[in-house]
Structures are given as C-alpha cells and as structure tokens.
Amino acid sequence: MKSLKLTVAALVASAAFAGVAVARDQVQIAGSSTVLPYAKIVAETFGETFPDFKTPIVESGGTGGGLKEFCKGVGPDTIDIANASRQIKGDEVEACKAAGVTEIQEIKIGYDGIVFATDSGNADLKLEPKDLYQALAAEVVIDGKLVANPYKKWTEINPSLPDAEIAAYIPGSKHGTREVFEEKILAHGCKDAGAQDVIKAAFADAKDQLSKCVAVRKDGLAVDIDGDYTETLARIAANKSGIGVFGLSFYENNADKLKVATVSGVVPTAESIASGEYPVSRPLYFYVKKAHLGVIPGLKEYVEFFTSDDMIGPDSPLVEYGLVAAPDAEREEVRKAFVDGKIM
Amino acid sequence: MSQVSMSPSMAALGAASRPERRDIGLRGRYAAERRFRLYGMAAIAFGLLFLFLLLFSVVSKGYTAFQQSMITIPVEFSEQIIDKDNERATNPQKLVSANYPVVARDALARVLGVAADDRAAMREVNGMISDSVRVQLRNLVTANPAIIGTTQPVTFLAHGDLDSAFKGQINLDVPEKDRKISDRQIGWMNQLAESGALSKHFNTGLFVNGASSRPEAAGVGVALIGSLYMMLIVLVLSLPIGVAASIYLEEFAPKNRFTDLIEVNINNLAAVPSIVYGLLGLAVFVNFAGFPRSAALVGGLVLTLMTLPTIIIATRAALKAVPPSIRSAALGLGASKMQTVFHHVLPLAMPGILTGTIIGLAHALGETAPLLLIGMVAFVADVPATPMDPATALPVQIYMWANEAERAFVERTSGAIIVLLIFLILMNVGAILLRRRFERRW
Structure with a gap:
C-alpha cells in the first residue's frame, strides 16, 4: 500500500515537472577539450568578477560534438557557445542553418602550439617534419618506389636521431589535434622527403595523393591515443624512449617530466608560435549564437570578457596557462567584429 | 570373441591386485580437493592483491589531497588600492570590482621583503597566491567595510604549484626553467614555512567547493x-x-x-x-x-x-x-x-x-x-x-x-x-x- 502511494506521488511529481521549459539564467558552453581549460579559466574568473551573473557551465565533448549540440536550434534548451579547436566546416554551417541557427559569430581566441616531447631523461631531440614523416608514414619512398615503412629505429632515418626503437604516441583521429599534425607535419614531411612527387606520379586524384601522404603506419610503432594528454604522458612514462604529441600548455605544466623537441630547429615557445616561426600551431575559436545575445543573461558580457586583453592579451591568465596570444591587431579585429555583430 | 579373449586377462588382473582394489582413488580425490582449495585460495589471493594494489595506489597518491597549503599573514586592506577616491558610500560596485589580488600580493611582498618596484619579483610573489583570494578578500570587505584601512591576519590558499612543491610533488632537481616554480619562489617558500606563515591545513575546500580551474580551490x-x-x-x-x-x-x-x-x-x-x-x-x-x-x-x-x-x-x-x-x-x-x-x-x-x-x-x-x-x-x-x-x-x-x-x-x-x-x-x-x-x- 505504502509503496503504491509513493509510486503515484512520484508519478504526479514527475508529471508536474514535465513540459516546463525553464528559462536559463546562465551561459551554457560545450565543445573542444583543447579549449576547455581556457574556457574554464574565463568562466570561473567571469563568475568571480561579475557576482550578478552565474558562472557559465562548460561541457567538454570535442569540437564536432560541441558544434552538433550548438546547431540543434535556438532557444534556452540549446547551448549558447561552441568551443572549437578548428574552424567550423561548411556542412556544419549548413546543418546549423537548417535548424534555424542562421546567425553565428566567430571568435578567434588565440593560438595553440603542438609540441613533440619525450621523457626528461633523454638527450636533446631535434626533429624535422621529413624525419617524422619517414618514421611514422605507412609507406615511404625508397629508391624511387613506394614501399611499406621498413624503419624500426630512428637512427635508420637520420644518424643524428637517438639510437632507439621508433615509438610515437600521436593523437587519435577524433582529436582536432590530429588534423593539425597531419597537415603541418606529415604533409610537409611528405614533400620534404621527396615522397610527394612519387605519390603524385602514382595517383592522379589529389585526394588520394594527400591521404597517401598523411597515412600513419599501423604496425604498432605509431600509437593512436584516443584519450587525453594525460594518457600520452603515462605512455611516455612507461616507454622512456617514446615520443608523444602534446599541447603547449600541457607540456608547460609538466615540463619537469618531459623534454621538448625542436621542430625544424625551432624551440616551441609562446613567442616562436605567435611569430609563426614554430611550424606546428593552430588557431582556437569559439562560436556564439547571435540570437541568444541579450536573451541569456551574461552571454554578451562573457564574450566581451573573454575577448578582453585581461583574458587573452599578452600578459593574461590564459597566456600564462599556455595559450599563444594573437597579435594586437588581430585581437582588436575580433573585438570589433563581435561588437559590430558580424556573422558568418 | 572379445569377451573370450578378455576374461582370462581380467581375472588375472583381479587376482593380482586384490588388495589394491580397495583403493577407490581416495588419495587422488583428496589430492584433487586439496588442489581445488589451493586454486580457490590463489583466486582469492589474486583478487586481494589487486584490491590492495588499487587501494594502495589511490591512497598513497590521494591522502595528501586532504591537506592544503595555506598562507597566514597580516593583510593591510589598503584604502589606496580598494577604494582610492572613497566612493564606496555612493557606489557600492566599487568594493566588488576592486583589485583584491594586489592587496594580497602586496601583503605577501611585505612579509618577504620584496621591493614594490621590482616588477619581476612582484610577479613571482603573485604566482605564490591563489587567484581565489579575490573572492575571499572581497567577501571579507563587503561583509564588513570597516576593515578597509586596517590590517588583519588572513589565511588564504597558496597557489597550486606552490602547494605541490611544498608537498614535495614537484621534482626540484630539474633545471629552473623546466618547472612551474622558480628557485626564488622555493627560497620564499622555505622562508615562509620556517616562520610558520606557510602551513598545511585540513582541506575543507575539497568537500565544499565546486569545480575550479585552479587546483587549490577545486573541490567535489x-x-x-x-x-x-x-x-x-x-x-x-x-x-x-x-x-x-x-x-x-x-x-x-x-x-x-x-x-x-x-x-x-x-x-x-x-x-x-x-x-x-x-x-x-x-x-x-x-x-x-x-x-x-x-x-x-x-x-x-x-x-x-x-x-x-x-x-x-x-x-x-x-x-x-x-x-x-x-x-x-x-x-x-x-x-x-x-x-x-x-x-x-x-x-x-x-x-x-x-x-x-x-x-x-x-x-x-x-x-x-x-x-x-x-x-x-x-x-x-x-x-x-x-x-x-x-x-x-x-x-x-x-x-x-x-x-x-x-x-x-x-x-x-x-x-x-x-x-x-x-x-x-x-x-x-x-x-x-x-x-x-x-x-x-x-
């Protein structure tokens, strides 16, 4: 009897909740796990600086997942901002439009460097895109022919590299970082190593040519990491001669355990990345639903706060964490575009 | 045919092994039972081993989280910094947006004897204090504006990197540029610890605070x-x-x-x-x-x-x-x-x-x-x-x-x-x- 009454009460209670679309009084954000730490810092500081607004909620879930959630429609039950570690794609904009999200504002927050690092006990490491391509590509060119990658040791590729088995921990394909790695390292290395010409001769389609260039070996020497950088760090702790791919901010937080490699002779630092001298970097973005500005309390203020020099300027907490600040003119442009209401 | 050929041999076997026929495999059966018990105990030992490993790794890494390094120093709630133009009566927002981290930084710099015009040193001093000090000091001031202009002893959170270093979790042997805490900050840390200003307290915040990008202020x-x-x-x-x-x-x-x-x-x-x-x-x-x-x-x-x-x-x-x-x-x-x-x-x-x-x-x-x-x-x-x-x-x-x-x-x-x-x-x-x-x- 008692439990029956309880059941009825519970059912009534849940029915009473149903259908009540609650007006939201805090900003909701989702997206890239690379942007997540920066968004968290801004959200937290925002909540502290503006006690009138609630601290925004920041979900992770990847750039693609965040944009998908973002493009679900307009209204308080959809998110306001999507963080992205790459630019929004054409088909994503189309999907957004189809769901009624016609006005999207793009905000570039700065740059992120991608570094190669190994255990701190190892000797200094100097990498070239060419060497990385030859170590990690599925097929390399030997004597003018495309063959399955035969290299097992770094020294077989370049005598100046360490005398150790090739072991590289690279971001898995669900990470935005992988795209940057393919584009900036493998495609470049493919060209430098002279493999591109051979591939061009063998394949007519430009898409095939590119995918051949960036295909990673699958014999276990290059390991895809689908988790986060902490997993890469653990792999390197287990295999001291392994090389891992990290974000600059993660490396800087664990610099006592890791030794960073130069790429094309350039040490990755905030300065060398901002100047473009260090080759492996990418811009970071977030996207704002314009229809929510002025509806969701604090959204406009959050974006303005994020784009202020207090947050992404040269001496800001985000830069301290590892973000590479965009040049002054670019930041000014971003702020102006937001105020002007420029949409994509 | 087979019966005929078998029976004499069976009879012979029976006659020869008469005393052994009482052996109904008892020894074998006891041995099997002993083996099974052994397997069972091995299975339990295996499970216990992993339970122990799990608990050991979690507890040995995690018990330090229940303590948090805090800095207790006299803080001067300087009117110069908080409310320079004495507007707080007309504009209460002034007390909300005041630059409280500077108040804490200056207080710590004074204790450490750092000159206010040494900007690099001041930045390193700032790096020892948690940014959450802003909210803490703001709450103190808005609750009781009368403390502006006075000096009060305040206990605030040390920065996460200082906390890690103080607990010995950062390898201090590596070159200075490879760690989040500088040699000078380590010197100050030891100086503060000796004077008793820097000490470990029970980490109440771990149970009370919400998520934070600052480890020292993060809680469940x-x-x-x-x-x-x-x-x-x-x-x-x-x-x-x-x-x-x-x-x-x-x-x-x-x-x-x-x-x-x-x-x-x-x-x-x-x-x-x-x-x-x-x-x-x-x-x-x-x-x-x-x-x-x-x-x-x-x-x-x-x-x-x-x-x-x-x-x-x-x-x-x-x-x-x-x-x-x-x-x-x-x-x-x-x-x-x-x-x-x-x-x-x-x-x-x-x-x-x-x-x-x-x-x-x-x-x-x-x-x-x-x-x-x-x-x-x-x-x-x-x-x-x-x-x-x-x-x-x-x-x-x-x-x-x-x-x-x-x-x-x-x-x-x-x-x-x-x-x-x-x-x-x-x-x-x-x-x-x-x-x-x-x-x-x-």
Missing part, C-alpha cells in the same frame, strides 16, 4: 550534491516502481507468453550499455520534455531507468525465495491475495529487495557514460540549490580531474576517488545493516 562539493540529488531521485522513483512491477509480475500476473516476453526484456535491459540510457534521456527528457541540460533531475531520471531492471530482477529473486508455505498458510487463514503479499511475503523478501536496491544505487553512483550526453560532464562552479540546477557527479569529477594538466590535480583525482569509495562503503554497510535488521529465519 558540486559533484557531491549532484550525486546526492541523483541518488535521492533514483531511490524515490526506482524503488516503488521496481517493487510494484516485480510484485505484480511475480505474484499476480498470469504466466503466459506476454509475461515471458516482459521477463526477457527486463533481463536484456539490465545488460544494455549505460550510454544507451544517456541517449534515451537526451531524446526524452531534454529534447522532448524540455528539462534543463546538465540538471541533476535529468541525471536522476536517466539513472532511474538504468537501475530499474537491476532492482526488478533482485526483487523478483527475493520474492521467489519466500517459501510457498508462507503464502499457503496466509491464504489458508483467510487472508486475501493482497494481504498475503503485503503482510507476509513482502516483509520476508525485504532484506533481498533492499540489498538489490542498494547494489543498484551503488552502480548508479559510479556511472559517467549516461551523464555525458545530457551535459553533466561539465565544469560547474556554482553549488546547485535545487535538482533543476546544473550539477555534476562524483565519477564525472574524477574523470575531469584525471584529464587536467596541473600536477596538483593528480592528488585531487585520487582524493576524489577516496571520497567516492567511502560513499560506496557507507552504502554497502547500510545494505548489510538493513539486511541484518530485517532478516527473518524460518
């Missing part, structure tokens, strides 16, 4: 409350629904193909991966019913769906275990079917039902996958006042901290695991106590 408070809300919702919804469903199925429903189908489905649902319930929850509760994203209410509803099959199966097993003689006796004495069930069968099945419920709850407490899709794997800093407010859950907090880059989050991850384990132990102890209390013998 929001996650604890979120988990608590969800467990309450799961208990309130799934226990009555589950028990009602199983009583009907077990005691009243006719046995036919339809009820067989339901039984198969329930057993199947119990084995469905939990992420599927997350998808369902997103579609039904968030997109259709319009419940807020990231809210504990939605999480609780999703976990209820996930827990129901477990509870139904456990309850049905408990009802089945009640001897039929109890039912017959009750019916024979003139009780109605419903009286039989509620007065006699259900009380006897209660220990089993409670155990099943608590195991189901404990399972739900440890779930992250279904929460991912309804937006509960998120950075939530504000403490949720109602189940409709955004919240996270304990295992989610562990997952998110495990992915953080800062060293100080390593110990906090293990600390949060310890908190979760304590919760689970409490729930299981509760299950045992309830079972003891309700258990009846016949």
Whole structure:
C-alpha cells in the first residue's frame, strides 16, 4: 500500500515537472577539450568578477560534438557557445542553418602550439617534419618506389636521431589535434622527403595523393591515443624512449617530466608560435549564437570578457596557462567584429 | 570373441591386485580437493592483491589531497588600492570590482621583503597566491567595510604549484626553467614555512567547493550534491516502481507468453550499455520534455531507468525465495491475495529487495557514460540549490580531474576517488545493516 502511494506521488511529481521549459539564467558552453581549460579559466574568473551573473557551465565533448549540440536550434534548451579547436566546416554551417541557427559569430581566441616531447631523461631531440614523416608514414619512398615503412629505429632515418626503437604516441583521429599534425607535419614531411612527387606520379586524384601522404603506419610503432594528454604522458612514462604529441600548455605544466623537441630547429615557445616561426600551431575559436545575445543573461558580457586583453592579451591568465596570444591587431579585429555583430 | 579373449586377462588382473582394489582413488580425490582449495585460495589471493594494489595506489597518491597549503599573514586592506577616491558610500560596485589580488600580493611582498618596484619579483610573489583570494578578500570587505584601512591576519590558499612543491610533488632537481616554480619562489617558500606563515591545513575546500580551474580551490562539493540529488531521485522513483512491477509480475500476473516476453526484456535491459540510457534521456527528457541540460533531475531520471531492471530482477529473486508455505498458510487463514503479499511475503523478501536496491544505487553512483550526453560532464562552479540546477557527479569529477594538466590535480583525482569509495562503503554497510535488521529465519 505504502509503496503504491509513493509510486503515484512520484508519478504526479514527475508529471508536474514535465513540459516546463525553464528559462536559463546562465551561459551554457560545450565543445573542444583543447579549449576547455581556457574556457574554464574565463568562466570561473567571469563568475568571480561579475557576482550578478552565474558562472557559465562548460561541457567538454570535442569540437564536432560541441558544434552538433550548438546547431540543434535556438532557444534556452540549446547551448549558447561552441568551443572549437578548428574552424567550423561548411556542412556544419549548413546543418546549423537548417535548424534555424542562421546567425553565428566567430571568435578567434588565440593560438595553440603542438609540441613533440619525450621523457626528461633523454638527450636533446631535434626533429624535422621529413624525419617524422619517414618514421611514422605507412609507406615511404625508397629508391624511387613506394614501399611499406621498413624503419624500426630512428637512427635508420637520420644518424643524428637517438639510437632507439621508433615509438610515437600521436593523437587519435577524433582529436582536432590530429588534423593539425597531419597537415603541418606529415604533409610537409611528405614533400620534404621527396615522397610527394612519387605519390603524385602514382595517383592522379589529389585526394588520394594527400591521404597517401598523411597515412600513419599501423604496425604498432605509431600509437593512436584516443584519450587525453594525460594518457600520452603515462605512455611516455612507461616507454622512456617514446615520443608523444602534446599541447603547449600541457607540456608547460609538466615540463619537469618531459623534454621538448625542436621542430625544424625551432624551440616551441609562446613567442616562436605567435611569430609563426614554430611550424606546428593552430588557431582556437569559439562560436556564439547571435540570437541568444541579450536573451541569456551574461552571454554578451562573457564574450566581451573573454575577448578582453585581461583574458587573452599578452600578459593574461590564459597566456600564462599556455595559450599563444594573437597579435594586437588581430585581437582588436575580433573585438570589433563581435561588437559590430558580424556573422558568418 | 572379445569377451573370450578378455576374461582370462581380467581375472588375472583381479587376482593380482586384490588388495589394491580397495583403493577407490581416495588419495587422488583428496589430492584433487586439496588442489581445488589451493586454486580457490590463489583466486582469492589474486583478487586481494589487486584490491590492495588499487587501494594502495589511490591512497598513497590521494591522502595528501586532504591537506592544503595555506598562507597566514597580516593583510593591510589598503584604502589606496580598494577604494582610492572613497566612493564606496555612493557606489557600492566599487568594493566588488576592486583589485583584491594586489592587496594580497602586496601583503605577501611585505612579509618577504620584496621591493614594490621590482616588477619581476612582484610577479613571482603573485604566482605564490591563489587567484581565489579575490573572492575571499572581497567577501571579507563587503561583509564588513570597516576593515578597509586596517590590517588583519588572513589565511588564504597558496597557489597550486606552490602547494605541490611544498608537498614535495614537484621534482626540484630539474633545471629552473623546466618547472612551474622558480628557485626564488622555493627560497620564499622555505622562508615562509620556517616562520610558520606557510602551513598545511585540513582541506575543507575539497568537500565544499565546486569545480575550479585552479587546483587549490577545486573541490567535489558540486559533484557531491549532484550525486546526492541523483541518488535521492533514483531511490524515490526506482524503488516503488521496481517493487510494484516485480510484485505484480511475480505474484499476480498470469504466466503466459506476454509475461515471458516482459521477463526477457527486463533481463536484456539490465545488460544494455549505460550510454544507451544517456541517449534515451537526451531524446526524452531534454529534447522532448524540455528539462534543463546538465540538471541533476535529468541525471536522476536517466539513472532511474538504468537501475530499474537491476532492482526488478533482485526483487523478483527475493520474492521467489519466500517459501510457498508462507503464502499457503496466509491464504489458508483467510487472508486475501493482497494481504498475503503485503503482510507476509513482502516483509520476508525485504532484506533481498533492499540489498538489490542498494547494489543498484551503488552502480548508479559510479556511472559517467549516461551523464555525458545530457551535459553533466561539465565544469560547474556554482553549488546547485535545487535538482533543476546544473550539477555534476562524483565519477564525472574524477574523470575531469584525471584529464587536467596541473600536477596538483593528480592528488585531487585520487582524493576524489577516496571520497567516492567511502560513499560506496557507507552504502554497502547500510545494505548489510538493513539486511541484518530485517532478516527473518524460518
């Protein structure tokens, strides 16, 4: 009897909740796990600086997942901002439009460097895109022919590299970082190593040519990491001669355990990345639903706060964490575009 | 033919091994039993070893998270910095937006004897204080504006890197540029520790605070409350629904193909991966019913769906275990079917039902996958006042901290695991106590 009454009460209670679309009084954000730490810092500081607004909620879930959630429609039950570690794609904009999200504002927050690092006990490491391509590509060119990658040791590729088995921990394909790695390292290395010409001769389609260039070996020497950088760090702790791919901010937080490699002779630092001298970097973005500005309390203020020099300027907490600040003119442009209401 | 050829040899065998025929493999059987016992003990030892390894790795990494380095120094609430033009009477906003971190920085610089015009040194001093000092000092000032212009002893959080260094978790032997804390800061740290200004306190914030990007200020408070809300919702919804469903199925429903189908489905649902319930929850509760994203209410509803099959199966097993003689006796004495069930069968099945419920709850407490899709794997800093407010859950907090880059989050991850384990132990102890209390013998 008692439990029956309880059941009825519970059912009534849940029915009473149903259908009540609650007006939201805090900003909701989702997206890239690379942007997540920066968004968290801004959200937290925002909540502290503006006690009138609630601290925004920041979900992770990847750039693609965040944009998908973002493009679900307009209204308080959809998110306001999507963080992205790459630019929004054409088909994503189309999907957004189809769901009624016609006005999207793009905000570039700065740059992120991608570094190669190994255990701190190892000797200094100097990498070239060419060497990385030859170590990690599925097929390399030997004597003018495309063959399955035969290299097992770094020294077989370049005598100046360490005398150790090739072991590289690279971001898995669900990470935005992988795209940057393919584009900036493998495609470049493919060209430098002279493999591109051979591939061009063998394949007519430009898409095939590119995918051949960036295909990673699958014999276990290059390991895809689908988790986060902490997993890469653990792999390197287990295999001291392994090389891992990290974000600059993660490396800087664990610099006592890791030794960073130069790429094309350039040490990755905030300065060398901002100047473009260090080759492996990418811009970071977030996207704002314009229809929510002025509806969701604090959204406009959050974006303005994020784009202020207090947050992404040269001496800001985000830069301290590892973000590479965009040049002054670019930041000014971003702020102006937001105020002007420029949409994509 | 074979019989003829076999029988003499068998007879000969029988005659020769007459005393051994009494050997009915006793030794072999004892040996087999001993071996089996050994295997059993080895299996238990194996399990215990891994339990020990798990606990050891979690506790040895995590116990330091329950302590937090704090700096206690006299802080001058300088009017110059907080309210230069004395506007606070007319413009209360002034006290909210004042630059409180500078107040703390100057106070620490004074203790350390750093000149105010040495900008590089001042920045390093600033790096020793947690940024959360802004809110702390602001709250002190807004609560009592009279302290402006006075000097008060204040205890505030040390920066996460200083905390890690003070606890010996940063390798100080590596070159200065490769660590987050400079040689000068280490010198100051030792100086402060010697004078007693820097010391370790019990980390209350770990239990009270919400998520934070600063490890020193991060806590499982929001996650604890979120988990608590969800467990309450799961208990309130799934226990009555589950028990009602199983009583009907077990005691009243006719046995036919339809009820067989339901039984198969329930057993199947119990084995469905939990992420599927997350998808369902997103579609039904968030997109259709319009419940807020990231809210504990939605999480609780999703976990209820996930827990129901477990509870139904456990309850049905408990009802089945009640001897039929109890039912017959009750019916024979003139009780109605419903009286039989509620007065006699259900009380006897209660220990089993409670155990099943608590195991189901404990399972739900440890779930992250279904929460991912309804937006509960998120950075939530504000403490949720109602189940409709955004919240996270304990295992989610562990997952998110495990992915953080800062060293100080390593110990906090293990600390949060310890908190979760304590919760689970409490729930299981509760299950045992309830079972003891309700258990009846016949």
